[in-house]
Every structure is written in C-alpha cells, then in structure tokens.
Amino acid sequence: MGARVRGLPMPSLPWTALADPLSSTMSLLGPALGIALLVYASSVLTARAMAAKEGKDADAQQEFLGLAAANAAAGLLGGFPANGSDSRSALLAGSGARTRLAGPAAGVSIEAVRRRPGRGRRRTSPCGTCPHRQNAPSSV
Numbered sequence: 001m002g003a004r005v006r007g008l009p010m011p012s013l014p015w016t017a018l019a020d021p022l023s024s025t026m027s028l029l030g031p032a033l034g035i036a037l038l039v040y041a042s043s044v045l046t047a048r049a050m051a052a053k054e055g056k057d058a059d060a061q062q063e064f065l066g067l068a069a070a071n072a073a074a075g076l077l078g079g080f081p082a083n084g085s086d087s088r089s090a091l092l093a094g095s096g097a098r099t100r101l102a103g104p105a106a107g108v109s110i111e112a113v114r115r116r117p118g119r120g121r122r123r124t125s126p127c128g129t130c131p132h133r134q135n136a137p138s139s140v
Contacts, residue, residue, distance in 0.1 A: 011076040035081075036071075043067060043084035050093055 015021070040063070047058035063084075070082035092102045 009077050012078075014075055014078070036067075039081075039083040040064060040067060042086060046084050046086045046089050050089055053093065 044058065044060045044063050047060075047063055051058040067082060067084075073079070074081055088103065092106070095102075097103075
C-alpha cells in the first residue's frame with residue numbers, strides 16, 4: 001500500500017495522462033462541465049427547498065461560488081469533488097438541525113462510534129463459526 005503521507009498536500013494541478021496531458025485534460029472538460037451543471041442544479045434546488053421551509057430565500061450565486069471554491073480546492077489538493085447532499089440535508093433538517101455545525105457534528109459522532117475503544121474487529125468466516133451460520137447445514 002505504500003508509506004502513509006502526513007500533513008497537508010502541496011497544491012498542484014492534477015496529473016491526467018503520460019503522453020499528452022493537455023489533450024487528455026481537454027477531453028475531460030466536456031464531461032466535467034456536464035457534471036458541474038447537474039451538481040449545481042441539484043444544490044440550488046436543495047438549498048431553495050430547505051430555505052422555503054423556513055420562509056427564507058436561497059442565493060443561487062452564493063451556491064455557485066461555494067461549489068466552485070470547494071471544487072477548485074479539492075482539485076488542487078487531491079481531494080474529492082464537493083457537492084450538495086440532498087438526502088443528508090433532508091435528514092438533518094428533519095432531525096431538527098438548526099446550524100451548519102450539524103453536519104460536521106454528525107461526522108465526528110460517527111467517527112467516534114467507529115473508533116470507540118474495545119470495539120475489536122468482526123470476522124466473518126465461511127467455516128461455520130459465524131453466528132448466522134450456526135444452524136446452517138454443513139457442506140462437508
């Protein structure tokens with residue numbers, strides 16, 4: 001798997017191909033713009049739906065600038081593309097979340113549960129030692 005990199009990555013342009021980086025990058029431009037348009041539309045519709053529930057108005061230009069900045073940073077730092085999550089937004093709104101800290105707080109909570117001490121690893125084995133296979137007929 002290789003050595004683990006520590007610290008923040010240095011900003012750089014993504015590498016796309018060995019032979020001709022410029023033409024391979026240009027060939028990705030059309031699909032990237034299509035995906036960006038879909039993500040933007042989804043993000044604006046979700047923002048408007050969430051704002052309408054509270055009697056507010058969502059700013060489409062602010063959504064665009066936020067997505068553009070997040071995706072530019074992700075591209076330069078080797079991260080994942082950013083987009084709005086319709087289901088996560090609906091889940092947080094339905095659970096009574098009132099601030100933007102609800103998303104990061106949910107992520108920290110999930111990570112804390114995932115890393116809790118004494119959890120141990122669960123092992124699954126086809127040898128019949130798993131609880132769900134206790135009553136299964138043996139094939140040997």
